Amino acid sequence: MDKKLEKIVQALQEKFGVTHEEFRGEVHVFVKAENIVDALTLLRDKYEFELLSALTATDYYEQHVEPRFHVIYQLSSLAQNITVQLRVAVNGDQPKVPSAAGVYDTANWREREVFDMFGIQFEGHPDPRRILTPEGMEAHPLRKDFPLGYEEPQFTFNYDDIDLKKIYAKE
């Protein structure tokens, strides 16, 4: 681990009792959901992590583990040229995380996207609407229990069946 990063992780450990993992030189810090806003604020103000590169989530539905979701915050520091990843584990039953939109402006849209795709609620979000999927959509497509939505390709043997569905194809 980078010397500069080591100090930061240590500081986070003392303050929020975080655990961390390392893989291929990347540091993943596990933060509790209630501490995430404080942790992000601390990293931004004290350790110059100006850029929230990515905010996304991942779903462990198939592996039957609790907590089901991980929300991922990828941070970059331009001044020190280091990156760190914060991860927040969230339960699958009504997942909720405090919103980071007050810390980084980009979190506003990114959290909307995560809500849209995974159904994770961000408490205190200024604009909690869907962002990518059409209005009126109920499901959250990137959840592992959501089907891909595969449609049968049209071949000679099922040509007419599929053509029936395409009402305008013969017009």
Place this chain on the structure above:
Amino acid sequence: MGVEQKLGNMGIVTTKLEELVNWSRTNAMWPMLFGLACCAIEMMAAQASHFDMSRFGMELMRASPRQSDLMIVAGRVSRKMAPVVRRLYDQMPEPKWAIAMGDCASCGGVFNNYAILQGVDEIIPVDVYVAGCPPRPEALIHGIVTLYEKVKADKFVTPA
């Protein structure tokens, strides 16, 4: 619409008029300036200096559906975009044509999933399908020339 409805059975005159009208339709067909995704870039390339679609009477792309004859559906149509595409098509005046440019618009292409319409022919009638991901500008021009042939063969009065 228009000239077809006013025609009676005028025999030889009709054939000649048909030819004249169809010829004029093919040589000034204005496509709609309507790009969705990757294919729109190739459609722009087809319009630009190297391929120059204006050789086929298409120098003018109209952003308004009210002024255009041809809709080139260039790219994947998402479920959110589908109602918009349909409304744009409805706003075009008759006679109107549609080209499904690229695999995504023709059949969904590589995106067989929840978000993409499996072919734009689910929502609008399509005259010519152009294959390719994205089709080369030459392929698009070929598609347009194919459409011209179709338009030229258009009969106003169906023989009894």
Place this chain on the structure above:
Amino acid sequence: MAQLEEVSYEPFKHLVSERALTGETMLLNMGPQHPSTHGVLRLLLELDGETIVNAIPDIGYLHTGVEKNMESKTYLKAEVMTDRLDYMNTTGNNLAYCMAVEKLIDLDVPERAQVIRVIVTELQRIASHLVFMGAFGLDLAAMSMFLYCFREREYIMDILELCSGQRMMTTYFRPGGVWRDVPEEFDSAVRNFIKIFPKRVDEYEALLTKNPILLDRLVGIGILDAKTALSHGVTGPTLRASGVNWDLRKARPYIGYEQYDFNVPVRTEGDTFARYIVHIEEFRESLKIVEQGLEKLKKLPGKPVNSDNRKFVPPPRAEVGVSMEALIHHFKFWTEGFPAPKASIYSAVESPRGELGVYLEGNGGPKPHRVHMRTPSFDNLSAINKMVQGHLVADLVAILASIDIVLGDIDR
């Protein structure tokens, strides 16, 4: 299929000013079918006369479900999807994804492949900036720019076709190297382009840079200060025009960018004109890199362009016919794919629009558990409201053109 309903302002109520609710300001819908939104972006504008009070982007009209679709494919097949994200920077997306896969499975890439990657990526960057310039000119009523830029773009498309057989969706880079070596004509084709292009860039500058009509429309329009830009996650030329010297090619060199000599153009004004100048300068810098790349390529003739790690890279065709082992590898590779460890990585490259990051997570099997593309246009667009406030509607067109958004990149 969802039905198109009457536009209702109810969902946007908390985003507009109070004056809109009393009817003092006007709400105007722009897009998704509009010639200046660069695709299918919809903007809800709150106008006071012709001055913009608020601009509320509504995205998702090109939502493709790429991330979900990639989860259902093997690592190699999923690469095909990345091309279609940011369709102006196709090889750049391939590069980001391949680098992520290589990092996840710890795969080495031979030097010749890296040099080819640098050359092709930089050519693609020029092609992307050319489309930017063309569309930028078109939006600002400089129609000839569009024709000129697309003329030069054809050179690059021909080079890409020479390498990969496709003009746009190349899938030329593969995990562990490139699909196959560049053909013999590659060198002369690129050299021809290098010879022609600098003069053409001067031509663009002669047309635009000192054009008083253009300057009136660009200078001082859409100012984005560095702090706001960073908070919004803005990267790439848009950030560099705001005075932040941040280029991943310099900051965290990958595929051997540390061996190339090039500058990162930075402007401090943060306005639309600065963003235009940064793009123009990047033409010249990218060309420098391509030229150095060609020299490097010359020194590595006949060297392999693919890793020889047979677990992750298919054996050469000639070997499959004679070696039993190669045949087994070939078969396993193309049917089952290769497994990746149960871990996650994040790797980022500098695309023409900014930081293109890939979050890739394996689950021990041949298919990715989760792929997330951190696309630069998404964050760049999120700052649009801060840029357009107080400007005229016509300025919005210039600002939108200058941040160089690609809708495929935003909606994924």
